[in-house]
Amino acid sequence: MVDKSEWQGRSGDTWAAEWRRTDQSFSRLTERLLERTREYSFDRVLDVGCGAGELSMAIARGRPRVQVKGVDVSPQLVEVARQRAENLANVEFVLSDAAVWEGDETTAPQLLVSRHGVMFFDDPPAAFANLARQAAPGANLIFSCFRPVKENPFFTEVMRLLPEAPPPTAPDAPGPFAFGDRDRVEAILRAGGWSDIAFEAFDFPMIAGVGENAVDEAVTYFSRIGPASRIAAEMDEASRDRFLGRVRDLAQRNCTEGVVALRAAAWIVSASKGE
Secondary structure, eight states, X not given: OOOHXXXXXXXXXXXXXXXXXXXXXXXXXXXXXXXXXXXXXXXXXXXXXXXXXXXXHHHHHHOTTSEEEEEESOHHHHHHHHHHTTTXXXXXXXXXXXXXXXXXXXXXXXXXXXXXXXXXXXXXXXXXXXXXXXXXXXXXXXXXXXXXXXXXXXXXXHHTTSSSOOOOOOTTSSSTTTTOOHHHHHHHHHHTTOEEEEEEEEEEEEEEEESTTHHHHHHHHHHHSSHHXXXXXXXXXXXXXXXXXXXXXXXXXXXXXXXXXXXXXXXXXXXXXXX
């Protein structure tokens, strides 16, 4: 389980240090989310679980008259986002839990977005209810989340290389695959006051390494980021070396023209708030 305390601790440290790798891995998904934002008219945006700020900054650069606010529970990631956005006047990053974040009439977002930042709420219906309360009348919501883990070779292929299968987690526990069940997500959103809910199944190549040393980059990625990395960190040195050797073989098999990538499967979920 990856919850709020993890993002304020070890996971926050790792993702803040590795933001270049994570932005690269999600690059195709970010492009699609940006395309989807062009379906809406808005002056104010809230990026929920903004992480290191990539999606917030992309929206701000493309729409210089729009005010973009990113919120995240991780002080490490918020600090990175602020440093990256120093030259963007229309974006700000706030250390806050979106589940309890409060704005006012002048800051009420007309569009709420998130790139994989909504699966970690302790109480998702309450969190989305708060977001609906803070949103402007008629606001729109669009976010991405992983579909079930079995549909995501980027993770399953690496997890298969572990000496032992990790213990299962509760399907509704906060974590990267907590929103895989479409029916559950729809029920959460409806309970939170959102309607006009729609799902787009979006498959994309999730990139682990690029360039002359793409395979080495991929091995580093998988050793530092993701569910397998947490287990590998607890292995003895010999077991970890054997595991990383198998990861290297996997990366080499999935390296094409200097890019190591495996398929990932996401939902892009949209909804709206009534007037």
